[in-house]
Amino acid sequence: MTDISGVIETFKEEARELLEEMERILLELEDEPDNKDHLNTLFRAMHTVKGSAGLFAFNHIVSFTHEVETLLDKVRNNEVSINQDLLSLFLACKDHTEKLLEETLDEPAQKLDAILEENNATLIKSVRKYFDNKEIDYLNVVDDTVETLERNNSTYDKWVISLLFKEDALRMGIDPLSFMRYMQTLGDIDSSYLLTSKIPTDESYHPEACYVNLKLTLKSEADKQTIENVFEFATDDCDITILPPDSKIAEYIKLLEEMPVNEVKRLGDMLISIGAITENDLNKALSLQSDVSLNQKQHLGEILGDTMIQSQVIESAIHKQAETKQKLVTESTSIRVDSRKLGDLINLVGELVISGAAMNLLVEKHALPEVNDTAMNINSLISDVRDIALELRMVPINETFSKFKRVVRDMSKELGKDIELIITGGDTELDKTVVEKINDPLTHLVRNSLDHGIEMPETRISNKKPAQGTINLNAYHDAGQIIIEVSDDGGGLNAERILAKAISKGIVDADAKLSKAEIFNLIFEAGLSTKQTASDLSGRGVGMDVVKRNIEALRGTIKIDSFEGEGTTISITLPLTLSIIDGFLVEASGEQYIIPLATVEQCVELEDDISDKGKDYINLRGQAMPFLRLNEFFHSEHLKQKENSSQRKSIVIVRSGNNRAGIAVDFLHGEHQTVIKPLGEIFNKISGLTGSTVLGNGSVALILDTQALIDKAIQKGKYIK
Amino acid sequence: MKSLEITEDMTIYNVSSQFEQLSALLEQHEELEIDLSKVHEIDTSGIQLLVHLKNKSRSNNKKLSLKNHSEQVIEVFVMYDISSFFDDPIFISGKKVKT
Numbered sequence: 001m002t003d004i005s006g007v008i009e010t011f012k013e014e015a016r017e018l019l020e021e022m023e024r025i026l027l028e029l030e031d032e033p034d035n036k037d038h039l040n041t042l043f044r045a046m047h048t049v050k051g052s053a054g055l056f057a058f059n060h061i062v063s064f065t066h067e068v069e070t071l072l073d074k075v076r077n078n079e080v081s082i083n084q085d086l087l088s089l090f091l092a093c094k095d096h097t098e099k100l101l102e103e104t105l106d107e108p109a110q111k112l113d114a115i116l117e118e119n120n121a122t123l124i125k126s127v128r129k130y131f132d133n134k135e136i137d138y139l140n141v142v143d144d145t146v147e148t149l150e151r152n153n154s155t156y157d158k159w160v161i162s163l164l165f166k167e168d169a170l171r172m173g174i175d176p177l178s179f180m181r182y183m184q185t186l187g188d189i190d191s192s193y194l195l196t197s198k199i200p201t202d203e204s205y206h207p208e209a210c211y212v213n214l215k216l217t218l219k220s221e222a223d224k225q226t227i228e229n230v231f232e233f234a235t236d237d238c239d240i241t242i243l244p245p246d247s248k249i250a251e252y253i254k255l256l257e258e259m260p261v262n263e264v265k266r267l268g269d270m271l272i273s274i275g276a277i278t279e280n281d282l283n284k285a286l287s288l289q290s291d292v293s294l295n296q297k298q299h300l301g302e303i304l305g306d307t308m309i310q311s312q313v314i315e316s317a318i319h320k321q322a323e324t325k326q327k328l329v330t331e332s333t334s335i336r337v338d339s340r341k342l343g344d345l346i347n348l349v350g351e352l353v354i355s356g357a358a359m360n361l362l363v364e365k366h367a368l369p370e371v372n373d374t375a376m377n378i379n380s381l382i383s384d385v386r387d388i389a390l391e392l393r394m395v396p397i398n399e400t401f402s403k404f405k406r407v408v409r410d411m412s413k414e415l416g417k418d419i420e421l422i423i424t425g426g427d428t429e430l431d432k433t434v435v436e437k438i439n440d441p442l443t444h445l446v447r448n449s450l451d452h453g454i455e456m457p458e459t460r461i462s463n464k465k466p467a468q469g470t471i472n473l474n475a476y477h478d479a480g481q482i483i484i485e486v487s488d489d490g491g492g493l494n495a496e497r498i499l500a501k502a503i504s505k506g507i508v509d510a511d512a513k514l515s516k517a518e519i520f521n522l523i524f525e526a527g528l529s530t531k532q533t534a535s536d537l538s539g540r541g542v543g544m545d546v547v548k549r550n551i552e553a554l555r556g557t558i559k560i561d562s563f564e565g566e567g568t569t570i571s572i573t574l575p576l577t578l579s580i581i582d583g584f585l586v587e588a589s590g591e592q593y594i595i596p597l598a599t600v601e602q603c604v605e606l607e608d609d610i611s612d613k614g615k616d617y618i619n620l621r622g623q624a625m626p627f628l629r630l631n632e633f634f635h636s637e638h639l640k641q642k643e644n645s646s647q648r649k650s651i652v653i654v655r656s657g658n659n660r661a662g663i664a665v666d667f668l669h670g671e672h673q674t675v676i677k678p679l680g681e682i683f684n685k686i687s688g689l690t691g692s693t694v695l696g697n698g699s700v701a702l703i704l705d706t707q708a709l710i711d712k713a714i715q716k717g718k719y720i721k
Numbered sequence: 722m723k724s725l726e727i728t729e730d731m732t733i734y735n736v737s738s739q740f741e742q743l744s745a746l747l748e749q750h751e752e753l754e755i756d757l758s759k760v761h762e763i764d765t766s767g768i769q770l771l772v773h774l775k776n777k778s779r780s781n782n783k784k785l786s787l788k789n790h791s792e793q794v795i796e797v798f799v800m801y802d803i804s805s806f807f808d809d810p811i812f813i814s815g816k817k818v819k820t
Contacts, residue, residue: 170733175764180800194801199769201776207740208733212769214801 018045033082158217164239169210187220350675357696398426428475441547453490487569493562524548583674587667589631592701606649626713627662661713722752731767758789
């Protein structure tokens with residue numbers, strides 16, 4: 001047996017993406033239920049899932065999605081109208097499909113377990129309920145003059161032509177007989193029916209008026225355009241319908257399938273190019289389409305399918321069109337790459353950056369002018385390659401954010417609250433690995449806001465707030481970091497209650513003097529929940545500590561800001577990337593350090609008179625700026641031996657958010673492309689470091705955690721004050 | 722029984738006068754026989770007229786029959802597949818005609 005597990009994996013991923021898209025669109029449909037494009041996309045998504053599942057014989061998925069697809073088709077054709085219940089049903093169906101996907105992929109032949117089976121049955125039942133309600137079959141609306149003749153078996157290889165004459169036709173010199181005589185030159189008229197039932201027998205009969213209609217079947221090799229040309233002069237006085245023989249349908253469908261998929265054509269153009277309809281047909285259909293009043297606007301395909309060409313051909317063309325569209329979309333926007341390969345690439349680029357630095361050193365050392373130019377060139381190429389390689393892993397955070405629409409929708413219903421989710425900055429990009437890991441902590445925070453933050457509508461109204469609560473997800477870049485905020489306009493945190501709880505749990509001493517921010521930070525401690533009763537959503541006191549740990553594992557920080565009665569904002573600051581950054585190389589006491597360049601604001605020279613020990617502020621253009629001596633911070637005992645050095649020191653001013661601080665160093669070495677390598681376990685306890693890097697000469701530099709250093713500097717300044 | 726030989730073509734140019742003449746005859750007589758041997762051309766309006774008269778005779782319980790169809794008339798009757806409607810014997814003169 002061939003190994004198809006790889007293909008199945010692809011299918012699984014594709015199906016999951018499609019389902020996610022479905023969910024997103026379903027939620028958007030809540031706001032704009034008339035959006036036809038959305039309906040089409042929904043239908044296509046379900047259709048594709050069904051189709052691919054069929055390929056692998058995942059019959060449970062096929063049979064279930066088939067029902068959903070059918071219903072979606074009805075919605076698309078305006079036979080079933082969209083309402084809240086229907087959308088909820090589709091969401092439930094989407095969830096169920098996802099479960100089926102999980103459960104059945106490994107053993108497609110296996111029977112469903114009882115719960116799934118039951119779900120399956122209930123959902124199918126509710127889906128089918130919609131079918132029975134309204135049964136408007138638009139095929140029945142087809143003009144009755146085309147009647148029985150056209151769909152019977154005897155028309156297999158015959159054209160079916162029907163001519164409806166206007167009353168003036170004969171007076172205008174048109175004689176159906178001449179058409180027939182001419183048609184005999186194109187092929188064999190197999191049968192003809194002169195419909196005479198409209199000839200009046202009473203006085204209303206006028207001998208020169210035309211009352212007859214004519215239908216005939218023609219065996220002919222001619223194409224549609226040639227046949228239509230027969231009636232070229234009669235188009236004003238006669239409605240002509242020419243249906244191609246059934247045998248042609250197969251040919252048309254084959255031609256459609258063979259059409260190259262390099263551009264999206266319009267439906268009409270596609271059909272003309274294979275000869276299934278003529279230009280005339282199309283113009284007529286288009287004018288029909290623009291004629292009908294807005295509320296019953298028909299698709300071009302439906303109009304064509306009614307009178308000009310068998311609907312199988314239209315379906316096939318529409319399918320082809322959709323397929324082409326999809327193919328072009330995926331071709332032009334993305335290719336699927338194993339993330340491991342990307343990881344490998346980035347590792348290699350990292351090595352390249354280090355080797356590049358080594359080369360630079362050699363070039364400098366040997367001072368070879370010719371080599372210098374080439375080296376500069378290579379350097380700029382390396383930095384381009386690095387940027388592009390890193391960009392490959394960047395994805396917009398919207399993917400993660402939009403998942404919360406569903407969470408908010410479902411939970412607010414469950415909790416009986418009215419909550420709106422506002423997403424801003426969704427196109428802010430960050431590293432894919434970070435995105436994946438940020439999902440859980442974010443879910444927790446959003447749930448907290450939903451459950452504890454936003455009050456019940458009655459409470460809100462009595463507090464003079466709008467009944468509808470708002471949760472805001474926001475993301476933006478700042479100083480080489482990405483900041484993600486989860487804020488709500490709910491009740492805010494009650495500092496006293498948190499403190500009381502923390503004291504009763506023994507987390508802080510009863511007489512501790514804590515600032516408001518410090519009290520808020522207590523909620524990140526394990527075992528603290530201020531909600532009296534735990535719901536199943538949140539409030540068991542596990543969580544915020546885990547959230548904090550998760551964020552820290554990503555080298556990020558989390559901060560909380562709250563005003564009682566007004567709301568809470570939690571901001572998460574994360575590094576943009578986990579692999580390569582632009583660094584600023586500095587030296588202190590013979591040890592080299594990297595400061596992330598994006599956090600560096602300026603460098604100033606440290607003047608002698610304020611380099612006194614114990615002084616922790618400098619006067620930076622009239623502003624008090626706390627600073628740390630890097631050598632003191634990391635090597636306090638070896639400081640004394642070096643103290644005599646008359647070396648002038650520099651201060652690098654770094655910024656994170658609104659906070660600034662200086663870092664005093666011995667030397668500034670300048671910009672350096674820094675490949676971040678993790679520090680070993682034993683460095684875990686040391687704050688102020690986030691990683692290490694290898695320099696061009698093979699020595700190691702430590703990467704500073706500016707955020708932590710700034711906090712330390714500010715704190716230190718405070719105690720002395 | 723009244724018998725009438727039509728000597729002109731039964732086309733849109735003559736159909737009005739033929740209508741008046743034939744309607745009048747059908748009014749007056751219980752039975753009308755139309756000889757088509759001299760009709761060298763018949764078009765759709767002619768066929769329409771014949772259908773109209775036939776229907777009218779039926780609804781008035783009168784009898785209208787056609788005889789001596791000319792070759793051209795037969796051709797059109799065959800093309801429109803309408804001979805069974807009139808239910809008159811048609812004599813085919815040796816020429817193979819599809820039914």
